[in-house]
Amino acid sequence: MNKTWDIPGGIHPPENKLQSLKQGIAEVPLPDILILPLNQHIGAPAMPVVKPGDTVLKGQLVAEPNGFVSAAVHAPSSGAIEAIEDRAIPHPSAMDASCIVIRTDGEDRWVDLHPNRDYRALTIRQLLNLVRDAGITGMGGAGFPSAVKLQPRQSIGTLIINATECEPYITADDGLIRERADEIVIGIDILAQILGNPQQILIGIENNKPEAYTALVNACESAAKNGAITSSIEVVSFATKYPSGGEKQLIQILTGQEVPSGKLPAELGIVCHNIGTVYAVFRAVYLGEPLISRITTVTGNSCTKPGNYEVLLGTPTNHLLGTAGFDEVLCQRLIMGGPMMGYTLNDLNAPVIKSTNCLLAADIVESPAGNPAQACIRCGHCSEVCPASLLPQQLYWYAKARDYDQLANHHLADCIECGACSYVCPSEIPLVQYYRAAKGEIRLIEQEVIVSDRARQRFEYHQERLTKAEQDRTAKREARREEARKKAAELAKNNSESSSADESDVNVDSEVIQAALARVSATKNSPEQELKRLERAVTAAENRLAKAEEKLRQCPDDDSRKKVLEAAVAQTRLRHDDAVNKLSRFKIADIASEQTQSANASAKLADDPTDKDQLASDRASLAIKNAQLKAARQADMSELEKLQNQHDSLQKRVEKARNRLEQAISDNDDNIDAYRVAVEKLDIKLNNSETAIANFVPDDRTSDTLHIEDSEQHN
Amino acid sequence: MALLRTTSPHLHGPQTTQHVMQQLLLATVPGLIALSWHFGWGSLINIVIASCTALACEATIVSLRKRPAWFYLRDCSALVTAVLIGLALPPLAPWWVVVVATTFAIVIAKHLYGGMGYNPFNPAMVGYVVVLVSFPVEMTTWPVAQSMLPDGLSTPGLWESIQVVFQFSGSAVDSYSSAYHSIDAYTAATPLDSFKHNNGLLAEQFYDQDAWFVGGRWAGAGWEWVNLGFLTGGCYLLYQRIFTWHAPVAMLSALSIMAWLNFDGGSSVSNGSASMHLLSGATMLGAFFIVTDPVTSAVSHTGRLIYGALIGVLIFVIRAWGNYPDAVAFAVLLMNFAAPFIDYYTLPRTYGHEKYGLGKKASTSQQSLDKD
Numbered sequence A: 001m002n003k004t005w006d007i008p009g010g011i012h013p014p015e016n017k018l019q020s021l022k023q024g025i026a027e028v029p030l031p032d033i034l035i036l037p038l039n040q041h042i043g044a045p046a047m048p049v050v051k052p053g054d055t056v057l058k059g060q061l062v063a064e065p066n067g068f069v070s071a072a073v074h075a076p077s078s079g080a081i082e083a084i085e086d087r088a089i090p091h092p093s094a095m096d097a098s099c100i101v102i103r104t105d106g107e108d109r110w111v112d113l114h115p116n117r118d119y120r121a122l123t124i125r126q127l128l129n130l131v132r133d134a135g136i137t138g139m140g141g142a143g144f145p146s147a148v149k150l151q152p153r154q155s156i157g158t159l160i161i162n163a164t165e166c167e168p169y170i171t172a173d174d175g176l177i178r179e180r181a182d183e184i185v186i187g188i189d190i191l192a193q194i195l196g197n198p199q200q201i202l203i204g205i206e207n208n209k210p211e212a213y214t215a216l217v218n219a220c221e222s223a224a225k226n227g228a229i230t231s232s233i234e235v236v237s238f239a240t241k242y243p244s245g246g247e248k249q250l251i252q253i254l255t256g257q258e259v260p261s262g263k264l265p266a267e268l269g270i271v272c273h274n275i276g277t278v279y280a281v282f283r284a285v286y287l288g289e290p291l292i293s294r295i296t297t298v299t300g301n302s303c304t305k306p307g308n309y310e311v312l313l314g315t316p317t318n319h320l321l322g323t324a325g326f327d328e329v330l331c332q333r334l335i336m337g338g339p340m341m342g343y344t345l346n347d348l349n350a351p352v353i354k355s356t357n358c359l360l361a362a363d364i365v366e367s368p369a370g371n372p373a374q375a376c377i378r379c380g381h382c383s384e385v386c387p388a389s390l391l392p393q394q395l396y397w398y399a400k401a402r403d404y405d406q407l408a409n410h411h412l413a414d415c416i417e418c419g420a421c422s423y424v425c426p427s428e429i430p431l432v433q434y435y436r437a438a439k440g441e442i443r444l445i446e447q448e449v450i451v452s453d454r455a456r457q458r459f460e461y462h463q464e465r466l467t468k469a470e471q472d473r474t475a476k477r478e479a480r481r482e483e484a485r486k487k488a489a490e491l492a493k494n495n496s497e498s499s500s501a502d503e504s505d506v507n508v509d510s511e512v513i514q515a516a517l518a519r520v521s522a523t524k525n526s527p528e529q530e531l532k533r534l535e536r537a538v539t540a541a542e543n544r545l546a547k548a549e550e551k552l553r554q555c556p557d558d559d560s561r562k563k564v565l566e567a568a569v570a571q572t573r574l575r576h577d578d579a580v581n582k583l584s585r586f587k588i589a590d591i592a593s594e595q596t597q598s599a600n601a602s603a604k605l606a607d608d609p610t611d612k613d614q615l616a617s618d619r620a621s622l623a624i625k626n627a628q629l630k631a632a633r634q635a636d637m638s639e640l641e642k643l644q645n646q647h648d649s650l651q652k653r654v655e656k657a658r659n660r661l662e663q664a665i666s667d668n669d670d671n672i673d674a675y676r677v678a679v680e681k682l683d684i685k686l687n688n689s690e691t692a693i694a695n696f697v698p699d700d701r702t703s704d705t706l707h708i709e710d711s712e713q714h715n
Numbered sequence B: 001m002a003l004l005r006t007t008s009p010h011l012h013g014p015q016t017t018q019h020v021m022q023q024l025l026l027a028t029v030p031g032l033i034a035l036s037w038h039f040g041w042g043s044l045i046n047i048v049i050a051s052c053t054a055l056a057c058e059a060t061i062v063s064l065r066k067r068p069a070w071f072y073l074r075d076c077s078a079l080v081t082a083v084l085i086g087l088a089l090p091p092l093a094p095w096w097v098v099v100v101a102t103t104f105a106i107v108i109a110k111h112l113y114g115g116m117g118y119n120p121f122n123p124a125m126v127g128y129v130v131v132l133v134s135f136p137v138e139m140t141t142w143p144v145a146q147s148m149l150p151d152g153l154s155t156p157g158l159w160e161s162i163q164v165v166f167q168f169s170g171s172a173v174d175s176y177s178s179a180y181h182s183i184d185a186y187t188a189a190t191p192l193d194s195f196k197h198n199n200g201l202l203a204e205q206f207y208d209q210d211a212w213f214v215g216g217r218w219a220g221a222g223w224e225w226v227n228l229g230f231l232t233g234g235c236y237l238l239y240q241r242i243f244t245w246h247a248p249v250a251m252l253s254a255l256s257i258m259a260w261l262n263f264d265g266g267s268s269v270s271n272g273s274a275s276m277h278l279l280s281g282a283t284m285l286g287a288f289f290i291v292t293d294p295v296t297s298a299v300s301h302t303g304r305l306i307y308g309a310l311i312g313v314l315i316f317v318i319r320a321w322g323n324y325p326d327a328v329a330f331a332v333l334l335m336n337f338a339a340p341f342i343d344y345y346t347l348p349r350t351y352g353h354e355k356y357g358l359g360k361k362a363s364t365s366q367q368s369l370d371k372d
């Protein structure tokens, strides 16, 4: 048997798993309506591809992924689309969000399925697409789109399947494994193929599930014997302890390695998937069925028939609870997820979604209303149980004092919000609640810093521009004065000497002009870059316009969102036109004028070497103009570059935020939504910054052009 | 049905602060019984006076701070402080000694520092030291153990004890009280003290001569049983997982090692054997009820090992070479000072970090400060 490592801390809350394991996986009668939230996963909400009134078949796509981190939604049964509107969804914030509502017709008719029994003949890309198209997300509770997690940048040496299920009460995975181990093994084989056959495949399972362990071992053996799978899978059982099922903790238990702070397991060549996800992958690839149902544990003292149920996604919780003999009067707290990390529901119409692994209808005995928190007695129990080896009590002091520096020093970011510290705290301090609040505040501050930074930069640039304009004016005035003086001097000289042009004079002039020309050509590089940037902006605007139009086209006529979409298209079109205009303006104003300028300058040198007055004035004005041009361009450049930099850093941040999100998911982090919101917000900002670049009006350039025209008039 | 909306976790472990404190109180019982058995009613009276004072002080201060008094009294922490003071002070000490010690402990050492959880020093020990320094005579006068009394005499009964403690006037009582305080038969210095001033006798000789050690070879009559009583209570608390073994075991080991290293087999300047040090004075009370006070000790396991060990060393040093007969209170208070430093240097290594201890300064809030 494989060696396992111990993790620090951990607790042993009463397991309460037996109640829901008395029977096998039970069916739930088909509900009348199915409510499918468009955002059952972490990432961008899916885009509906049906409209109210459409009839759909079981397994038909009703909403497609919108972007890379997003997941498709399918009809769990046949019926008619009743509405696409805001409904209560299961979410810690207890908010409403848009859902596709299907009224089932009771026939449960499937779309045509395309099973891939011979999945080994498929390419990695094809397999990934199957996973993605099936709308599979992490089934352990977090709900990160699985296809994304299956495309790590690093090569993967270890695939870990998480069958730990360390939270009390939940037995969904246990029940699933007991009955469907063979399918799971094939699912693992498929995942291994997608990840390029990692050397090591480990299934981690706690030793409180001996039946499931045996089932898995037997399934692996027989599959290996009859050649059904090529990968060699090891089932590793280890001591039960909460929270050994956290992704980071499981990795530590099975490999002894720690995921570096702020990094993804893929950095260690490790990918971790929940066993429920594996089963969904099996169905998606082998049977060709999209993700339309899942196993959910319904348990708690308020249910007379606790157990594991195979439930269609979108089934309203009251329908499911009704099947399990739910007594509303007894129920004190209705928890979606486990008692350690789940969140409470207060609307019984909220549906079961992809990540609903458990519905815990707890009565007053199981979840007594907590006592008010007492003072921290520094007993240190919290640090003893923290799996991340943090100092929860210190974090608590600093969170209370809003000392964000110290919170960062004490690695608040590494808290996985497992709740072990709150569980043991004798003073019943809601520690995790403090950490969540502090994390939220820190995120807010970070954003404020960005916003204020930007405001300050804007202000500084504005100031700079004002001073520069002032300097320009003074310079021009000075230059004019100088010019006049020179003119007078030349005149005097001409009069007194009345001789022909001095050769040396001409030489000097030509030198000056050549220098000016050199300067012009030296600065040419940057206009070219600018041109490219503007061109890029135009392309981006084109893409966006196309996308918006596409969305509008897909939008059903009677949808309320149609107007919004139309407005969006109009706006995008405006922006696009703007970008195109700017590009042409830039081309004409800058490049052309510069070229003519240099041409003029050389032409003059060749044409009229004797006209000294003209030459002198030309020389002066050319010099001034060049200086202005350069200064102006630098200012513009920095402004544009600023935007560009901002854009680049935003892009990086979006990527980082996505990574964080992914990590959050794997950690079963409760802040997933916050992360998701952050990613969405950043996306919006990125868009804005693109528009800003596209809309960038080079103020100084316009004035430059005027200057040039000015000086030409002089000529 | 009104569904509760709360955040996770939705479960809570069995241990509450109140429960911890109640267990502590319960665990003092064997020691208290031993004390009462050997030294009479004094300790019990101490405890009663201290408890009333403590509860009154706590209630007053908490209501002055405009907090619900009942909620704060409920955690029993004031009671624990009171009981520890009652056990630590000499039985039959005048009532005002007890009141002063307790008031000081609750008002100054606990609430002036911000109340429960914020106090850097162990309140009971602060109270004890204050009266030890202020009233040295009363504090160094211990009644002798029952077994040491000459035939015909016994430890005073409850009523006599109360009279002694409250120093009732009235001729009969007066005479009894002054008799009690003056009669050598009833009071004596503690065994630790008398061992120290052994008049140049070899340990063996001294043991044979001194009444304390005639009655109890290990650490003086009665005392060894008192300490064994507290040891029993401590083991119970360990078994109940009220605290971890680190601090007490470290303290007792350090103390025995120091004693063993310095024990010369019993010469006239001997510092006493390890068993004497372990079982005399406030050693066991300190090890299991004072050193384990979470509020004022180091936090991590390593930190507690260091904290406990240093207390053990200090106790021996003060006992052997200092001027005070017992040293637990001073050693604990000194180490209370050091606890934050110990904490700082024994920070754990967070998951996913290579270095132990704190991370770099965060830049975000720094920036935001710059902004402001």
Ligand code: SF4
Pocket: A375, A376, A377, A378, A379, A380, A381, A382, A383, A392, A393, A396, A421, A424, A425, A426, A427, A428, A429, A431
């Ligand atoms: S468990 Fe609670 S009371 Fe104990 S140190 Fe931690 S926060 Fe304080």
Ligand code: SF4
Pocket: A385, A386, A387, A388, A389, A390, A391, A392, A414, A415, A416, A417, A418, A419, A420, A421, A422, A431, A432
């Ligand atoms: S919630 Fe955070 S601080 Fe508390 S035990 Fe879990 S990881 Fe540690």
